[in-house]
Amino acid sequence: MLYLKIMEVLKTDAEPLSRRVVKDLLTRGETEYHKKYSEEIMYERVYDVYSNLSYWLDRARPKEEIHKRFSEMGKKRFQDGIPLHEVVMFLMLIKRHLWLYLLEKHFFESSYELMKSLEMNNRIVLFFDRAIIAATVGYEEELVKYVKSSSESLLSKFFKKK
Amino acid sequence: MISEKLVDMIKDNADTLTNRLCKDLLSREETKGYRKLNKDSVYDRVYDVYSRLDSWLVGDRVRGEIKDHYLKLGIQRFHEGIPLSDVVMALELIKRHLWLYVQEANFFDSSFQLMQALEFNNRVVWFFDRAIYFTCVGYEEEEKKYQGKPKQSIISRVFR
Numbered sequence: 001m002l003y004l005k006i007m008e009v010l011k012t013d014a015e016p017l018s019r020r021v022v023k024d025l026l027t028r029g030e031t032e033y034h035k036k037y038s039e040e041i042m043y044e045r046v047y048d049v050y051s052n053l054s055y056w057l058d059r060a061r062p063k064e065e066i067h068k069r070f071s072e073m074g075k076k077r078f079q080d081g082i083p084l085h086e087v088v089m090f091l092m093l094i095k096r097h098l099w100l101y102l103l104e105k106h107f108f109e110s111s112y113e114l115m116k117s118l119e120m121n122n123r124i125v126l127f128f129d130r131a132i133i134a135a136t137v138g139y140e141e142e143l144v145k146y147v148k149s150s151s152e153s154l155l156s157k158f159f160k161k162k
Numbered sequence: 163m164i165s166e167k168l169v170d171m172i173k174d175n176a177d178t179l180t181n182r183l184c185k186d187l188l189s190r191e192e193t194k195g196y197r198k199l200n201k202d203s204v205y206d207r208v209y210d211v212y213s214r215l216d217s218w219l220v221g222d223r224v225r226g227e228i229k230d231h232y233l234k235l236g237i238q239r240f241h242e243g244i245p246l247s248d249v250v251m252a253l254e255l256i257k258r259h260l261w262l263y264v265q266e267a268n269f270f271d272s273s274f275q276l277m278q279a280l281e282f283n284n285r286v287v288w289f290f291d292r293a294i295y296f297t298c299v300g301y302e303e304e305e306k307k308y309q310g311k312p313k314q315s316i317i318s319r320v321f322r
Contacts, residue, residue, distance in 0.1 A: 030295070083302055084246065084298055084302055085295055085298035085299045085302055088250075088294060088295055088298050089295055092291045092294075092295065096288075096291070099284070110273075111272070111273045111276060114273060114276035114277065114280060115270070115276060117280060118270075118276070118279060118280055118283060121280070121283055121284075121287075122261065122283075125287055126258075129254045129257075129258070132250060132254070132294070133192070133247060133250060133251055133254065136246060136247040136250050136298075137247045140245060140246060140247055
């Protein structure tokens with residue numbers, strides 16, 4: 001029941017939630033590099049996570065699918081020149097604002113709802129943990145590729161000279 | 163309001179928790195970077211997190227201390243050549259095992275205790291978010307210093 005209620009909030013309130021996160025992202029010192037993007041681009045990125053969250057939180061969803069989606073995100077952010085710690089903070093803020101929003105809406109009042117909220121909180125936390133790991137892995141893979149190609153081009157330049 | 167009972171439980175059971183975590187950490191593919199370290203040193207590192215957690219969570223420590231501690235940890239892990247994704251996973255596992263342990267203890271039988279558990283859970287999540295974030299900052303800053311002359315962590319990944 002609580003799960004369904006939260007999924008409903010994600011469906012109906014994804015927009016105001018996304019706006020809150022964007023405002024936070026674009027004013028924080030910890031997400032300085034994100035400020036080079038327009039509010040609309042940032043909105044699309046945040047909204048994309050919220051509007052698909054019910055899909056990702058479905059227990060039937062294989063972990064591999066989450067990994068693939070967010071390692072791609074990590075790769076893209078490396079190409080965009082965003083530091084990894086900002087990518088991590090981006091995902092953490094999406095998680096944090098969702099939780100604050102649910103608390104604000106007084107979702108958890110009875111003992112039963114409180115019990116379920118703990119379960120739900122863990123499900124959300126676990127999902128974001130997986131997303132952060134996948135983004136980190138993708139980002140590192142791209143970094144390694146970059147280092148490899150830089151050292152190869154350096155070597156080829158060196159041997160050409162000789 | 164945070165439950166002293168929960169905080170004490172972690173402190174008193176830091177050894178059991180650490181042993182569980184080490185077993186998981188050293189057998190997982192995602193954290194294989196830690197296998198090259200001595201088992202005792204992995205134990206000490208994990209134990210250090212659990213045994214300090216009470217003071218991190220109840221607010222004895224100021225935010226700046228968490229920041230300094232984890233910035234240094236990130237720098238140290240970079241020099242040890244452990245991939246950042248392994249380090250992040252290790253911190254996430256420390257958090258996950260902690261929560262599994264709390265759930266096993268199963269003492270949430272009133273609304274008040276449930277509220278405390280929820281608050282405790284949020285503080286734990288918040289603490290590890292900061293720990294992970296600053297570890298990444300420290301690691302990346304160090305990595306940047308070696309750009310153009312990539313150090314062992316990048317080299318070992320390129321050539322492994």
